Amino acid sequence: MAAAAKISTKTLKLNTGATIPVIGLGTWQSPDEECYSAVLSALHAGYRHIDTARIYQNEEAVGKAVAQYLKESGTSRDKLFITTKLWCSEVQDPEKALKESLERLNLEYVDLYLMHWPVSMVNRGDLFPKTASGTTEIIPFDKWNYVETYKIMQKLYKAGLTKAIGISNFNIPKIDYLLAQSGVDVVPACLQVEIHPYLPQFDLVDYCTKKGILVECYSPLGSTGAPLLKDPALIKLGEKYGVSPACIAISWAVARDTIPLPKSVHEERIVSNLKVVDLADEDISLVDAVSKTTAKRLVKPEWGVDIFGDSAKL
Numbered sequence: 001m002a003a004a005a006k007i008s009t010k011t012l013k014l015n016t017g018a019t020i021p022v023i024g025l026g027t028w029q030s031p032d033e034e035c036y037s038a039v040l041s042a043l044h045a046g047y048r049h050i051d052t053a054r055i056y057q058n059e060e061a062v063g064k065a066v067a068q069y070l071k072e073s074g075t076s077r078d079k080l081f082i083t084t085k086l087w088c089s090e091v092q093d094p095e096k097a098l099k100e101s102l103e104r105l106n107l108e109y110v111d112l113y114l115m116h117w118p119v120s121m122v123n124r125g126d127l128f129p130k131t132a133s134g135t136t137e138i139i140p141f142d143k144w145n146y147v148e149t150y151k152i153m154q155k156l157y158k159a160g161l162t163k164a165i166g167i168s169n170f171n172i173p174k175i176d177y178l179l180a181q182s183g184v185d186v187v188p189a190c191l192q193v194e195i196h197p198y199l200p201q202f203d204l205v206d207y208c209t210k211k212g213i214l215v216e217c218y219s220p221l222g223s224t225g226a227p228l229l230k231d232p233a234l235i236k237l238g239e240k241y242g243v244s245p246a247c248i249a250i251s252w253a254v255a256r257d258t259i260p261l262p263k264s265v266h267e268e269r270i271v272s273n274l275k276v277v278d279l280a281d282e283d284i285s286l287v288d289a290v291s292k293t294t295a296k297r298l299v300k301p302e303w304g305v306d307i308f309g310d311s312a313k314l
Contacts (some may be wrong), residue, residue: 024049028261
């Protein structure tokens with residue numbers, strides 16, 4: 001059943017009416033020079049969707065690569081989809097944070113601005129503020145929380161500094177809580193969360209689909225070390241289709257109408273990560289079943305709050 005993988009040109013429609021390319025280049029843990037080369041390679045390979053964040057500290061490199069690509073290719077800015085994210089220690093002034101991100105990116109707007117985590121940290125001028133005892137300094141929920149941040153982000157969307165706003169690392173209770181609050185009148189366009197065959201998040205994806213929220217998948221190959229590439233089920237399916245286990249994982253995400261954001265700084269893998277195969281329904285079901293034997297969340301920051309717990313209030 002081997003079939004040549006093809007470059008994905010699939011797009012999905014946001015609740016704003018805009019379209020988003022279904023595969024994007026992730027840039028987490030990509031230092032400046034590597035990030036610049038990776039983004040430039042990706043754009044020349046056919047990517048039209050690049051994902052960065054304030055905390056990645058590579059927005060300038062992303063912006064430099066985007067500018068270089070636009071100059072070399074003659075492509076117009078509106079053909080690209082650029083995402084960045086609001087960091088936790090800057091949540092009390094999203095407008096200032098976004099304008100500084102735009103300056104680093106050398107862009108007039110981003111296509112999507114995400115609240116990176118539903119966590120509010122004290123702003124002491126550094127990205128990871130610490131208490132005297134060395135723990136992360138979190139603002140109590142009743143003093144400031146993600147609802148207040150999101151209300152301000154709505155103004156940035158309405159002002160055109162970003163074409164869409166969204167959230168990241170939220171679960172169903174937190175989204176429910178957010179949407180129920182007075183003054184929240186813009187449904188998030190996207191939710192970005194950890195999703196891969198070890199953490200398929202079926203309920204969360206179904207919930208977001210019903211709410212009109214697209215789901216983006218970070219760490220679609222299993223984060224650092226890409227453990228999914230060694231998974232026997234994915235290896236076997238890769239052999240069946242004549243592709244890599246990575247292609248199977250990415251193709252599975254695309255088949256679900258989710259948006260995988262594979263990260264690489266190696267040109268060969270950057271190119272191959274944009275290619276997908278059409279998985280048969282029974283093979284999608286096989287990948288769905290991987291989490292029954294191996295289920296794990298791989299990204300779990302230890303900030304002293306229960307981010308993924310059932311409580312809406314941290």
